[in-house]
Amino acid sequence: xxxxxxxxxxxxxxxxxxxxxxxxxxxxxxxxxxxxxxxxxxxxxxxxxxxxxxxxxxxxxxxxxxxxxxxxxxxxxxxxxxxxxxxxxxxxxxxxxxxxxxxxxxxxxxxxxxxxxxxxxxxxxxxxxxxxxxxxxxxxxxxxxxxxx
Numbered sequence: 001x002x003x004x005x006x007x008x009x010x011x012x013x014x015x016x017x018x019x020x021x022x023x024x025x026x027x028x029x030x031x032x033x034x035x036x037x038x039x040x041x042x043x044x045x046x047x048x049x050x051x052x053x054x055x056x057x058x059x060x061x062x063x064x065x066x067x068x069x070x071x072x073x074x075x076x077x078x079x080x081x082x083x084x085x086x087x088x089x090x091x092x093x094x095x096x097x098x099x100x101x102x103x104x105x106x107x108x109x110x111x112x113x114x115x116x117x118x119x120x121x122x123x124x125x126x127x128x129x130x131x132x133x134x135x136x137x138x139x140x141x142x143x144x145x146x147x148x149x
Contacts, residue, residue, distance in 0.1 A: 002147050003058035007039045007091035008101060024115070025072070026060065038068035039091055042107050042116035044127070047134035055140060061088035061107050061118055071109065080109045085119065096146035097127045 006021050009028055018029040018036060026039040039062050045054040063071065067086040074080040085106035094100045104121035120128040 001043075001056040001058055002094075004060060004092040007060035007062070008093055009037065009039075009091060025068075027068075036065065038063050038065060040068065040071055040086075040088070040107060040116065042105075042118040044090075044094075044118045044120065044131065046130050048137055048140065049134050050137050055135065055143065057092075057094055058115065059094070059118060060091040061105050061116075062091050063088050063107065067107075074109070076112050078111055081111045083109045085109075088118075090118070090120070094127060096143055098125065100125070100127055103127065 007026055007028070009030075010021055010026065011030075018027060020027050024041045026041075028037045028039070030037075039060045041058060042061050044057040044059055046056070047054050063086050067088075070083070071080075071086065074083060085108045088105045088107045090100050090103040090105055092100065103123075103125060106119045106121075108117040108119060110116060120131050122128060122132060
């Protein structure tokens, strides 16, 4: 698994009064923005043909204020796995792919203790194609080189 410690927009020196960065949740209150921006950590899973485990990227996705509030309210609720997916924007640039910032996503919450599944909009972006179609195991070596693993 490759993990991003914060959304690419996180810049602690510029972050204002209500900003926070936790392990699973983030809020950015930047002086040059007219509203707060909310993020949740989730998993982009890429099936690897011939292996039982997917390649996983732990990424940040921006959510609307209403969806963020709903996710927080339902954080410990076992029924959160039944929530409709939340719309979001991918908020990390994943090495080895064309720009992944602002790819459209659907965030599927799972039972408490499991990070949400991040489903990319089915476009022709290479990351979205790999999520839909999977990758061969040899591709893992290429990814490890560009991700520093």
